[in-house]
Amino acid sequence: MESAKKAVVLLSGGLDSATTLAVAKAQDYELYALSMDYGQRHRRELESARKLAAFFKVKEHRVLKTALGELGGSALTDSRIAMRKGKAWKPGAQIPSTYVPGRNLIFLALATAYAETLGAEAVFIGANALDYSGYPDCRPGFLKAFEAAARLGTRMGVSGSPPKIEAPLLHLSKAKIISLGTSLGVPFELTWSCYNGGKRPCGKCDSCLIRRRGFKQAGLDDPLLKKGKGVRK
């Protein structure tokens, strides 16, 4: 018998989206994972997304090509733009060069469209506004505003059942996310966080630093580093 409740889950392949997928599963949603191939430097995360989708036995996993990378303007999609190294972002600092203009706006728009074609009642996103890189499109106010726009701009909204935007990790620290994921059985060794490609994480980008600090604060070892024998030398 199929579950009636469907959810689209944005799955980048990082530890936040993996934990978000596990949360949606724990809430008994039938899972539809959506990943984006947008010309990111760290395309390796798509491989992680595929493994995670298989691990969590999602009903369907779509990988959409989007032209985001073509528009440029970010260190994540343009190797000519430098990334800051060795220091995690702190509130008050400038938005870093790894910010991708309009990324979550575009991802949520595509996820909402996917939800409409499925009749899904929720769109899950692993946005986090605590241990994050200061991106404006991870802020609670943005997500609320997007939900309002999706309510007004969709057939589902007109008929009274707009898709909810669920961001279960929004107010959790990275350490709490890791503890939550661990309790839900997330295979963190399959996730990928590093902004650079390669076989092993660089250990120096924002994303690596935030991940390392998270595992340390959670009092856990990162199984990815164990498996890969540490960061790149």
Next chain:
Amino acid sequence: MESAKKAVVLLSGGLDSATTLAVAKAQDYELYALSMDYGQRHRRELESARKLAAFFKVKEHRVLKTALGELGGSALTDSRIAMRKGKAWKPGAQIPSTYVPGRNLIFLALATAYAETLGAEAVFIGANALDYSGYPDCRPGFLKAFEAAARLGTRMGVSGSPPKIEAPLLHLSKAKIISLGTSLGVPFELTWSCYNGGKRPCGKCDSCLIRRRGFKQAGLDDPLLKKGKGVRK
């Protein structure tokens, strides 16, 4: 000398977007046209978009491939879904099968991302909520809500200058749009409105019917029909 004011204009190739482009030009914006290749049946409109971009001497014309068609759920992207013929949409009727889930949400998201990379102050869209097909994502409330989301979700918004969403045709009848376009020198013979492909407009889809009624009410001949010797027989 370059104009300092930049605008991204969503250019489908139809008469509304052509008129919108002319309005933005009349407001002295430097023009950046954005068209979408989303697997639409009527890909011919992209050819119109290219000709219109050249006619209005835009600074740049981007045609982005988006995976919208892959998601399905619309008669415009899936030839297995039937289109209503012979009757234009009227308020109160069901949203027609040509509605593309999330289309303007996705187009505006991509246009906003493009505006961010350019530092453009406005995004123009030819949405119209009077003589239209009843799509929820053409309604004024949706556009306002989207603007709010874009303000909160972008670097431009954080720095106090979010892109404005401009929909100059929102409250005009089709006849008024055609009169406005005519006064601004829009070459309507280059535009394409028909939802079906082919060399000549079908004359039967919603879009053809609304166009025909508009020219009639404006007391003008449609130069596209003149040029192509009428609709398909």
